[in-house]
Amino acid sequence: MNIIRSAILGAAMAFCISTAVFAAGASMQGSTEKTAKGKEISGNTLTVTLAANEVKAAADTIHIVLNGAEWKRLEKTGSFAKGVEYEKLSQSEIALHITPDDEMLTSGCTAVIPLECNITKDLINITATVKWGLREYTDRVINIAYCSATHSYLDGGVREHKTGDKIFKKGGSELAFNKLKIYVIGHDTRRTQNKITVTYDGAEWSDYGDEGKINTDHGTIRFEKLNSKTIRLKIEDLVPNLKQGYIATVPLSGTITGSGEIKAVVDYGVDDIPQSTIIFANCPDGEMTVKAAAPEAPVYLLSRVSDIVVSDTGTRAYNGNSKIEFEISHAYHLAETPVVIGEGKFKDKCRVQINKESDKKFTVYFDRIESGQKGSFTIKNIIIKCSEKNVPNTDVIKMSISSKFLSDKIQVGKFTPGSADYIQGYTITLADPNAQANEKYAFLGAVNISDKSSCAYKKGDKTELYFDNGFKWYTRGNPPVLNASGKFAGRCAFEYGEDEQKAYIVFTEDIPEEEGGSISISGAVLEKTDDEAFTEINITAGLIGSDDTYINTRAARFSSLLDREPEVLTEVKLTAALTLTERLKTAAFG
DSSP states (O other): OOOHHHHHHHHHTTTTESOOOOOOEEEEEEEOOEEOOEEESSSOOOEEEOOOOTTTTTTOOOEEEEEEEEESSSSEEEEEEEEEEEEETTEEEEEEEEEEOOOOOOOOEEEEEEOOEEEEEEOOOEEEEEEOTTTTSSSEEEEEEEEEEEEEEESSSSSSTTTTTSSSSSOOGGGSEEEEEEEHHHHTTTTTTTEOOOEEEEEEEETTSEEEEEEEEEEEEEEEETTTTTEEOOOOOTTGOOTTTTEEEEEOOOOSSOEEEEEEEOOOSSSTSSSEEEEEEESSSSEEEEEESOOOEEEEEEEOOOOOEEOOOOOOOTTTEEEEEEEEEOOOESSSOOOOEEEEEETOOOEEEOOOSOOTTEEEEEOOOOOSSEEEEEEEEOEEEOOOOGOSSSEEEEEEEESSOOEEEEEEEEEEETOOOOOOOOEEEETTTTTTOOSSSSEEOOOEEEESOOOOOOOTTTEEESSSEEEOOOOOOOOOEEEEEEEETTTTTEEOOOSSEEEEEEEEEOOOSSSSSSEEEESSSSESSSSSOOOOEEEEEETOOOGGGGGGEEEEEEEETTHHHHHHOOOOOOOOBHHHHHHHHHHHHH
């Protein structure tokens, strides 16, 4: 019987080899059903696609997890098609196991899985989550059905507050505070009667009396205040008229007493209805401040203004959509993208980008940052420009800062007619900031250095290059290839530092004041020295002794698809601090 059932499932859940190349994706075919606990759903399918270069990496990593439902008629293990098997890890989770063949590795593949499920929970959204198991791929959550379920939600946005703030001041507009909506389905009206409580975490119901009224979509009901943090809904006369359920609207007013995320916790008084926890305010335990390191920096037509330091003395968290916008005053525009360097909780968690709509503005974006740490970040190398006919009529050059965390305007320079323009000379860029890295190695794109000025250099001057997240230079293979042109041609060499954490471009002779030159280092490989997870690798590089040449920017991204290993020169004993010329001679002659 099991053999027959597996054969039927194998035919129904056919794993089709695609002739096109897709990026990893998942989608549902069919319509999202309205259902209820204890019911069954069928008729829809879940399609999972992989590109050819993703098949091998995802061969044993993909899991599909149901929330609020269980799989029907699946054996413990089975086969979807040749080279594709499944394993049922629990009633709600299956794992795919793919044995790639040549066709899959050339054309990619598509899995079509029937969504035949039993509904086990009264959730608003019944979902199937495709967990790719590849760290740089975001899990795909798909609504496959929905139920009418008792729940609560926030009507409004999460507000910023300080400890001691009134959430809502009497006499203000209702728009000035958030509301909690409590939705009770008809089946739960009598079960939850006089049992629903709302408890503040980090606040008190200071604006509420011992009892009073609140609105529902069917009239008003009463509440009583049990203590300074908890109120209870009292539903009496309306019960016969609430067979279809009701929505109660609770104004979230009172006083902020705590810090961090301020919440309202709704308990329905029934074991099988989970509590609802609603975050409606943030109250940092510190503050975010901004200052200019050199507010009197001279500014003319093309100038480097002061570095900007942003500090957060609180331990608040940031979501992945958090950002701060900066805008330069007057007719100035940005001449190039600034550099941002984070410390503490901002280390390796922020990036900067000039706005597409206006080159007067740039934005610092944050990755997701967990709560519990303090930190700061510094924005460096802010180069601004304006035409001679648009010079400002005031000597104060300001930067406006705006976000939901911080709003300020600070002086970053002083207009000084006739002062020397900033020389955009020695610059360092990455040819491919999205080069690939895995848990062991990184293979970088070219590191390009150029100097458009006529600046002179001394023999022995060095540019240093090093990386974060536990990566150092890989020295057991061929060294990076250095190409130099213009005034740098034949006058520089590449060498590793003593511990191979850093490498250097060294000027091997004096370089006189000549116009223009460039250096390119290609074929660089890094290796990881620890087991810590990471999402990207950042390079720090600059001409030692010249702060304005330094950059801190992404050099590579993590990729589970990378399975390449670097070449090893086993017959050659390589030592640290060898110049490129010496290393090539060593490799050639032993």
